[in-house]
Structures are given as C-alpha cells and as structure tokens.
C-alpha cells in the first residue's frame with residue numbers, strides 16, 4: 710500500500726472547501742466515480758449494518774426538480790453527481806438476517822456461529838424502534854459516509870459541497886422515499902469547482918486547536 714505523507718494529507722484537506730459554484734461543463738469520469746461509489750460502500754456503520762441508501766443523481770431533469778427544494782442552490786444542477794444520503798427508518802430482523810447471511814458467506818463461517826452477534830443486533834434495533842430513536846440512530850450513520858465521500862473526493866482532486874440546505878420532506882416526496890422505508894438526511898454535490906468560484910480562495914475559519922482538541 711502506498712501511504713501518503715502527512716503533509717500531502719493536509720494539502721488535500723486545505724484544498725477542499727464547500728464549493729458554491731461548480732463548473733457545469735465538467736463531469737467526473739467513470740473510473741473516478743466508481744472509486745467514489747466504492748468509498749461510499751466501504752464506509753463504516755454501527756455493527757456494520759449499513760442502514761442507508763445512496764441515491765446518485767446525474768439526470769439533469771431530476772436535478773432541476775430538486776433545485777427548488779434545495780433553497781435554489783445552483784450546486785445541485787451544476788455539479789456532476791448529486792448524492793442524496795437516505796437513512797432507513799429502522800433496521801428490521803429480516804435485514805439483520807440478510808446481513809449475517811452475507812457475512813457467513815463472505816467470511817466462510819457457519820451461520821450458527823454468528824447467532825450471538827445476530828441476536829445482539831436484533832435486540833439493539835428492536836430497542837431503538839420501541840424507544841423511538843431508530844431513525845436518529847440510522848441518520849447519524851449517514852454522516853459518516855458523507856465525511857468519507859468528501860475526504861475521498863478531495864484525495865482525488867474532486868470537489869464537493871455537503872448540503873443540509875434542502876427540504877427533506879420535499880426530497881422524500883420527489884424521490885418516493887417513504888414508501889421504501891427511507892428518508893433523505895443530507896446531500897453532497899460532487900464535481901469540479903468553477904474557476905471563478907471566489908470561495909475557493911477564502912481562508913479557512915477554524916477555532917484554534919487548543920479550543921477544539923484536548924490531549925489528556
């Protein structure tokens with residue numbers, strides 16, 4: 710594995726910013742997009758349950774429909790790929806079973822040996838649903854995938870704009886999510902910055918390290 714240097718890592722982190730104006734003429738090529746899609750898939754989640762769906766919107770007509778529901782932010786229509794992170798409303802017993810079955814196959818172990826793990830997950834998800842925090846739990850997971858996508862894109866020299874500035878209920882309706890047991894949580898526009906996006910030159914505003922980080 711080729712490791713990048715700490716300096717290089719920070720260079721990419723400094724290079725990344727929340728793009729306000731994408732270059733609508735530039736599209737991400739298939740091989741770069743495939744890697745970003747795999748990065749989404751490889752994102753970690755609680756128990757590994759992946760309680761999400763990533764909707765990748767490249768269809769221009771659909772982007773145009775979503776724009777008014779996105780505070781009219783032009784990034785939605787000008788980016789190459791508009792990603793909508795959807796969280797499952799809950800994790801069912803059947804979904805846990807699907808997950809452990811897949812784990813048994815992939816890792817070549819007996820399903821029976823995973824029964825303890827399975828029961829813990831089923832118990833956890835049932836408790837979350839009964840106590841009313843299942844959706845909050847799945848929603849949190851999607852932000853991990855969002856961060857992973859943004860960092861992965863930056864490492865490839867691809868731009869992003871994370872986006873909470875949209876009306877989730879409208880996204881849900883336009884994309885037909887509730888019927889699929891899903892809700893739109895957060896989005897991310899991915900593509901290439903326009904050369905005249907003045908925000909690219911804006912200095913990063915971050916509190917000093919000693920206010921944010923404590924070494925104990």
Ligand SMILES: Cc1cc2nc3c(=O)[nH]c(=O)nc-3n(C[C@H](O)[C@H](O)[C@H](O)COP(=O)(O)O)c2cc1C
Nearest residue numbers: 725726727728729782870871872873874875895913
């Ligand atoms: C969860 C989340 C939601 C955001 N929503 C929007 C948004 O709707 N529109 C936008 O232009 N920027 C949005 N941002 C970008 C932030 O304003 C930006 O990340 C922050 O000001 C720090 O600047 P930087 O990312 O350029 O370093 C969002 C960022 C995050 C993490």
